[in-house]
Amino acid sequence: MQRRLQAWIHHTPYHERYKFIPLSQISPDLQHAVIAAEDARFYQHHGFDWHEVQIAAEDDLEGGRTRGASTITQQLVKNLFFGTGRSVLRKGAEFTLVPVAEFVLGKRRILEIYLNVVEWGPGIYGAESACRYYDGTAARNIGRQRAARLAAILPAPRRRRPERMNNYSALILERMHQMGW
Numbered sequence: 001m002q003r004r005l006q007a008w009i010h011h012t013p014y015h016e017r018y019k020f021i022p023l024s025q026i027s028p029d030l031q032h033a034v035i036a037a038e039d040a041r042f043y044q045h046h047g048f049d050w051h052e053v054q055i056a057a058e059d060d061l062e063g064g065r066t067r068g069a070s071t072i073t074q075q076l077v078k079n080l081f082f083g084t085g086r087s088v089l090r091k092g093a094e095f096t097l098v099p100v101a102e103f104v105l106g107k108r109r110i111l112e113i114y115l116n117v118v119e120w121g122p123g124i125y126g127a128e129s130a131c132r133y134y135d136g137t138a139a140r141n142i143g144r145q146r147a148a149r150l151a152a153i154l155p156a157p158r159r160r161r162p163e164r165m166n167n168y169s170a171l172i173l174e175r176m177h178q179m180g181w
Contacts, residue, residue: 017129023112026127026139029181031111033147036175037168038154039072043107047073047098073098076114119157120150134162148172 023031035042041049052069070078077097082090101110120130127139127150135146142150151172152165162169 016123016125017133018125019128020116020126021128021139023108023115026112026115027142027147029144029147030127030131030139030142030150031115032176032179032181033144033151033172034115034154035072035111036179036181037148037151037172038075039070040175040179042072042111045071047071047102071098072114073101073110076110076117077101079114079117079119118154120153121157121161124157144173144176145169148176 039049041051049069049071052071056069074094077094078084078090081097082094105113116126116128118127119125120127121133124130124133130150131137131139131142131146134150135142146162148169149162149165152168153160153162
């Protein structure tokens, strides 16, 4: 809805691609690549990765590059309820909803919903639409290399393209290997 409104305000065309599919129809390689890229401790935490929060805070205090520490669950809550804007108020509301999502949905359902609602490019939502748009195939058919390239665009999906993600996709593949995938 937010992107549709932005297109209307700026008088630009908007075409939405979206198809919800069960987690079982999304390649395990794509599932693993997204976890490796977005939230390596997804299965170890309960919605907040306090280790990543501490690292991000230390980097910020040292004047380093500002980095995110949001988990997949936090991103899902943000995408479902709050849009892409940033505010302390949104973070506070998110903080209360994340534990509820973890308790009610569980990890598999959180991952399923996240992979189906996350933005993969202009007007491209969900793994199935992304795979069909970028690779001309179903999400169940995506292999490791392409999965890593797709996962690499998630931090900035409106600016990044999979074919340009050489360095970051290599890092994601290395993380996948380290995680036993």
